[in-house]
Amino acid sequence: MSEIKSSQEALIPPVSRREFIATVGVGVASATVLTTGVMEAEPAAETLAHEPTEGSAHHVPISLWVNGTQYEIGVEPRWTLATVLRRELGMTGTKIVCDRGECGACTVIRNDQLIYSCMTLAVDCDRSRIETIEGVALKEKLHPLQQAFIDNDALQCGYCTPGMVMALKHLLDHQPRPALDDVKEACAGNLCRCGTYPNVFKAALEAAQKMR
Amino acid sequence: MPKKVKTTVEFEGRVSEILVDIPDIETPLWGNDAELDIVGHPIPRVDGDKRVTGAAKYTSDILLPHMLYGRILRSAHPHAVVKSVNSSEAEKLPGVKAVISAFNTDPIRWHGSSSLFDKTARLVGDEVAAVAAVDEETAADALELIKVDYETLPFVTDMEEAMKDTAPKLWPNGNVVGGKPSIYERGSVSKGFAEADLVIEETFRTQTELHTCLETHGSVAFWEGDKLTVWDSTQAVFNVRDALAAALNIPSNHVRVIKQYMGGGFGSKLELGKYTVIAALLARRTNRPVRLMLTREEDQMNTGNRPATLQHVKVGVKKDGTLTAIELKSVNANGAYLGGAGCGAPYREMYLCANVRTEEYAVYVNTGRSRPARAPGHVQGTFGLESMMDVVSRKIGMDPLEFRKKNYATVNQAQTNPKPYSAKLLDQLYEAGAKKIDWWNRDKSRNSGDFHSRKRGVGMASQIWGGGGGPPAYALVKINRDGSVNVLSGTQDLGTGTKTIISQIAAEELGIALADVAVDLGDTETCPFSGSSGGSTTAASVGPAVRTAAADARLQLFEYAALELKVKPEELSSRRGKIFVKSDPQKSLPFKEAARKAGNNMIIGKGFRGPNPDGYSLNTFGAHFAEVEVDMETGRVTVLRHVAAHHSGRPFNPLTMTSQIEGGVIQSMGYALSEQRVIDPASGIPLNMNMENYKPMTALDVPTIEPILLTQVDEHCNTLGGKGIGEPPRIPAAAAIANAVADAIGIRIRELPITPDKVLAALKSSVPSHKV
Structure with missing residues (x-):
């Protein structure tokens, strides 16, 4: 700082x-x-x-x-x-979907806090x-969470994915051993219209395990 | 020259006969015993890395030098004459570069007798004017400075009101589309009702569903002289190209439409949108690129919907469970412009019944226009039909599943000359699903909730859909001198995994690694024609074309390998990166080495989709079983488990196919329990044009979803043995949930969505009965 x-x-x-x-x-x-x-x-x-x-x-x-x-x-x-x-x-990479803080597609991390960037001046x-989806990969290598998203097919159209990844990366940064309910809670503010939530849960739990 | 033959193709229930070529190169069916290395395996998406890093460029992400931002001014009234548009104040605002409306542009015909900027607005949200400005904020400011003088007209937003003689008319010929209902009849329903032991009548209603694609509809338009390039969030680049060229009165080869990544379509992005033409007009007027992405509110308001329905159903049945007659009279809310609405197909096709009649009205109302929505018609109709089948089976004291098996259809009765289904394993799906949900012991579930405050129940429903695909669809496969491969096809990947499936098919047919294949889709200039991505037809239409193109390229490469191996090309085969002699596999040459031999002698394989088989009806089937819990104090319904059993022939990629099924169930849960467009009847203004109040499912609403895939190849459908899966899982889910709710509380909710207020009202006014 x-x-x-x-x-x-x-x-x-x-x-x-x-x-x-x-x-x-x-x-x-x-x-x-x-x-x-x-x-x-x-x-x-x-x-x-x-x-x-x-x-x-x-x-x-x-x-x-x-x-x-x-x-x-x-x-x-x-x-x-x-x-x-x-x-x-x-x-x-950061997406604007609802433009009023309902869907989480614009989620970024500001000073270690998760925020909706569409609701932040x-x-x-x-x-x-500020940390955005473009900064999650470590140098050229995907973050374990990103790899787990790919491996578990935790994305369909992919438009909610950047926000999902940011929300769950923030979770894993602070809670290395999340339970399923923690994962659900962490992305409760991220809407996915393709309905790919079950695979998102799997990806987050798998990434948590691999990062230990 | 290929021989021209006639073949039958189906797209979202519409059947047509077209002329088609038979491919010169034969690619024999990949049967159940085919040894496949890549196709049929759970392969992660080939473009997953782009989607998880933010690198994927969607239309909304296109940034061009000196690009302007477009916005549309929309009617504030559900029915009004636009008398004048005064934009002088808006034009004075710094940063505003153009304002267009009906009063300063040439009319462009739209929706038959309407136009791009119609001087009569027929819904809240109709396009009145548009601006281009240096940023979105300035464009929004400009909209507020445009003064529109409206003369308001009487309006009607309720479809049943709209059918009355006294209702305000949207169009000179009245509010019923075509002036009369669409009628289908086979046998005689009056005869069927006379033969019945029991005749039952029920009325069901479904709400207006909004597609709610995360990426709103929109385009980026850019002119170089008389050549227009458009990025569009579309399911159909060629549809958009041809319609856009016609709208602007320029040749198709002056228009290039590109769609790389898109954030959801679900049927609402199958045609040219007004926003695309407006972006092109603004770009031409300002001589700068223009990006026009709709706001969330606009997208919810006026880019399509699954139309509301009213379904009067009358069924005749014998005591032994034989259906003697099915009659449907339906009313469907078409919206203000012709959009297509009807829900009768499942009634006509799903069950064995000699006497069936459907009478369907599509009605103009002063609201957003209906568009295809993931299994259009079938989702609404299956809720009505499968609720009704539950009612009927309970009334005659038969198990709902046994009743459905009793009326099992093996031919497509809706066809003039009924053809057998190419592969119908619904009976196996029933067994597998029933076993998984423990159907035969479901009384245990019913009694497991806290009896006074929470009740549990189990319900099921069946599904039929097309998804066989067909011609025309084309692909090119190019082999580069380093052995890497490009596949080109003018189809689209909506997020369904098309690009991955195409990569798999090309790699399998060429006998090389997936990593050596790059697929480019969604570009009218570089890719050969393929149709729109809808109707669950993409994989089964484009896939065989890709396979043929790969086979063509492979055979060309074999000529170089044959020289090297001193054999005839027809003696060769390829697998896992090697070209080898079939009779002596040790004699081989790496694929890449053969490509190097070919050098810059460009190998271009061409493939196209051959005809569909004569004599079969190509369909997909599924059965869903849901277990729910109903909170008797709050009326809230929670889905505890949802078993979704499907068969679409060979699953090309079980990983992405499972995602389609889970996603279809989750969307349907929203349809069953919470999603609905709300319009204020007094003002005609839609009230919940956002995501919070439209209420799609969130991560916290999702139950355990248990997909079951039957993997048996459909030997008749095409050379790959597989069909589509995009829409099937959306079809039976809501009905299964509704039937589970009736099972739990002993009262049937006949109207979607099953919100707590409806459950509480029903609990207050009805006496529970197991015969619901």
Whole structure:
């Protein structure tokens, strides 16, 4: 956390689009330095694959630490974290389904807490550490939970899957020996229309066992 | 040149005769004794890693440079004339790039005599105008600045009201679709009722179900000059391409439709949507890419539904259980535009009965339009029929399962010349399911609950569906010089596992590892034609085409291997990565080595789906058994166990097939117990256009589901020996649950969903009886 703060102090208020692009580049570079091998920085070119939204006059600068990479970004106060992740940062793994906190498809982890990113304003996440589905795999290797999802066919259309994985990863991070009821409770806020719940339960329990 | 023959194909109950080629290359049936290394094995999805890491790109995830965001302004009234649309304030809003409506675009015909932006709105949610803006938030702001002048008209949202002469008319010819009911009759029901020892009448009702796909309907449209590329969340890329080209009056080869990953379809994404055309129009007007994904509220409101039904059923039966007559009069809520509605098929097909009559009304109402919904018609009809069969069997004092076995049909009686079923093992499914739920000792279950506050019961129901598939469907198999393989087919994977099954079939036929096959689907420009993914037809339609294409490619490669092995190509076979001489398997060449020999002499295998067999009706069957507990104080129904026994011929992949069955049961539980669209009759406004109040099943609602798969090959259906499974598990589940509730409390609930209020009202007003 101290790393984020020290970089945050250097943040400059409202940025033009051109300056913003430059700032993101710097942010990524500094993240690489700060994390020394623990977290991998994304290449700057990828970060900038999507141009930031034009025409918004009221951008507020915030600093997000997403999956180990720092992003300094201007956001409108009304933008949700889900929208910023998907549209501004191009991390589309996080899904928006109900857009009102009913279904859990947008679930991410913020500062070790599970949140619905569609119900969370991005400005409220300033200086937060965010973990999304894109950051769950450990380097190139799938997280045991992700592998268990594949092995147990715990996904059909896959649209609820990122949210399910985040909710259950959070469970396993905090409760290495969950019972079936713990698993059900942990994903009770994640709707799956294909009805793949039984396999999700199996996957979570199998992953827990393998991670011990 | 292949020979053209006529063949019969069925899609969601509609039967048609088409011209088809017979493939030159013969691929003999994979029978029960075929030694298969990959097909029929529980293989994890080949694209699972993309789906669990967030790497899979759905239409909603497409981000293009300078892309704009579209939103649609929808009618606030169930029936109104749109007199004017004033968008000047919206256009002044910074970030808004275009506003379109009926007043500044050329009309595009839609739903027969309607249009893209119709100046008469016929439901709350009809399209009135659309905007493109730099982000979703600005687009939403713009909608609020558009001023629409409506002249409201009288409306009707209840289908029974709509049938009355005094009801407001949606269309000049009245509210009954086609002006008359759709009638089917075989034998004579009056004769059948005269022959009966007992004639029983009942009325059943089902609610409006919403598909509630997690990925809303939507498209991304992008023009390069006169060439349009569209990403669409669709079950039918070629349907969309051709309809979109027609709507825009451009040739089909100027339109490319792509669907890679999609977040659910369930029948609601089988056709071109207005949102796609609107995205294309906005993209053309702004000369920028436009993404238009519907909001959750719009999606629930106006992208289709399983229509509500009213089913009056009259059955004649003899004391020994013989059915003498079945009569159905049904009313089906079609919605404001022609959508297709009816529920009579199970009545006509499921049981042996000489005298059957169905009279079905589809009715226009000022609500969202009906669309196919995972086993359209059959889900509603099977609830009515199978509830009725329970009532009848209890009235004559016969076990419900014995009664169904007594009236077992072995031919498709609904056909003009009834054909035998290609494979009907329903009797075995009955036995297996009954054993698993302990059917013959179900009194134990009934008495095991706390008798005063909680009661338990067991119920069952049967299912028939098509799912045999058929032509046309095409595939290409390309062998690269490193021995890796590309399979191309213009079908779609909705999350059902189509891509995995296609990979399995290609790898099996080529005799190589699954990892060496890459499958590309859902692209009208790169893939040959395949039909829409619906009717549980995809695997059985596309699968044999893929197999033939793989066989074609393999035979081409054998010519290079034959030179190397100094034998004739026809002496060769391939398996597990090796091409070998059949008479001397030691004499072999690695598949990859043969591919290297071929070098850049491109090997392209072409395959297409051959005709369906003459003389058989291709159907799928299942039997469900449910055990429930009813809380007598709250009226809440809990499903404790659900046994789902199915046979669709060879299961191509038992792992994904089991997922289909479990998912079908879980969706049906929502249909049986909690899901329903609610419309305020006074305003015509739908009240629960979200997920919380629509109430699909959650993780906490799911009981133990016990699928049973019979794996016996259907030797007649196609060269793979298997049929579809997507829809069958949705069909009998709700009826089995409803029958279990009646068994538990001795009172029958005749209307879905079986919510606590209905249970409590029934408990208050009825006397329990075992003859319900």
